[in-house]
Amino acid sequence: MNGSYYAVIPAKVLYDKDLLKYPKSILLYGHIANLSNQKGYCWATNKYFMEQLGVKSATTITDYLNLLVHKGFIKKENIYKEGTKQIEKRVISIDTGTPIPPDCNTPTTVDCNTPIPPDCKENITSINNTSKNKLGCYVEEFYENNIGMISPFIRDEIRYEIEDWNKINANEAGKIIVEALKNAIGAQARNKWKYARSVLNSWKEKNIKSLSDIQANDRQHQCEIQARYSRKNYGRKPVEEKIPDWNNQQTPKSNNKDNADIKNLIDKINKKTNSKDEQHG
CATH class of the missing domain: 1.10.10.630 (DnaD domain-like)
Known part of the structure; x- marks a missing residue:
């Protein structure tokens, strides 16, 4: 900032919760206040503010300005070249409720009245869709x-x-x-x-x-x-399920002698049954 001026940043700006997310927007307000001390307004370009704040993008400056406008802390107005839609300059002032004077062609003592470059054209929206x-x-x-x-x-x-x-x-x-x-x-x-x-x-x-x-x-x-x-x-041994001990018990082998005895008993029973049936017959 120019050392011959001072900038007052009100508490409502300094502690605004939205501006605190982007601290350089608060510094931008301070620069605008500084440049506006003499005439009540300034027409510094995005390039000027980029250099002062160490910001690489003109669009970021535009976003900060629009945020300050939206919060009601500053006002800005574009002045176009006569008979064209090309912006010749942009007038910015601290929003105190006082309109920007219509005769605002007197430059401030700071050399910042270079016309806004074509790629820095602005609109009232936060993002200029045309750019x-x-x-x-x-x-x-x-x-x-x-x-x-x-x-x-x-x-x-x-x-x-x-x-x-x-x-x-x-x-x-x-x-x-x-x-x-x-x-x-x-x-x-x-x-x-x-x-x-x-x-x-x-x-x-x-x-x-x-x-x-x-x-x-x-x-x-x-x-x-x-x-x-x-x-x-790879290389892991497959998990083998342990077979219960009871499953390892072998089924007893059949005894042929026992089978023969059982057959004989059945034959005897059949004979006795047949004999009784004949007697009753």
Whole structure:
């Protein structure tokens, strides 16, 4: 910040539970307050704030600004070039309920009135759909529909991954990242994006470049698991069930003499029975 000015950050901003999740959004408020001390407003660009806060993405600055607007802490208004839809400058002020003066063409003492670059155009929504590529929209929509709200930090990392995978396979970059997110959801990981990012890194290390490569890798992984299981059980002696002692007792061999005696007794009984029947007859 310019040392000739000071910035006052109210307690309602400093301790706001939503801003505390993104501390640099609070610092951004301080920079805006500093630049607005003289005129009550400023038109610093995203590039300027990126340099002051050490942020790598202009979109992150946009997200922080929109969060501050949504919370009612600042106001911003785009000024377009006459007869065009191109943004010439963006006027930002601390939201005190006082309208931004219509004559706001006097620059502040800080040299930050460079026109906003084309890739930093803004809208009232947290994400400017016109500036997002199709891949980013596809991945972020899946994330929001299946996991939850995307923080500015995760949004930046998703876009870095998109850039990397777009170089590897432009046709399937978004689908590959979504596949990693599906893995994180299926694994019930606590930090879904951290898990998905580790999966993406492992795929890069394995030189995976497409969805078909991912499927082949999954099949190979299953085969490796099965092979480890087979090796673990290889060479083990089969468990033999112990036969009870009572089952080892041999059936006594039949005695031929006893069988003959039994036959003789039966013959005698039959003869006696037949003899009695003849007498009664």
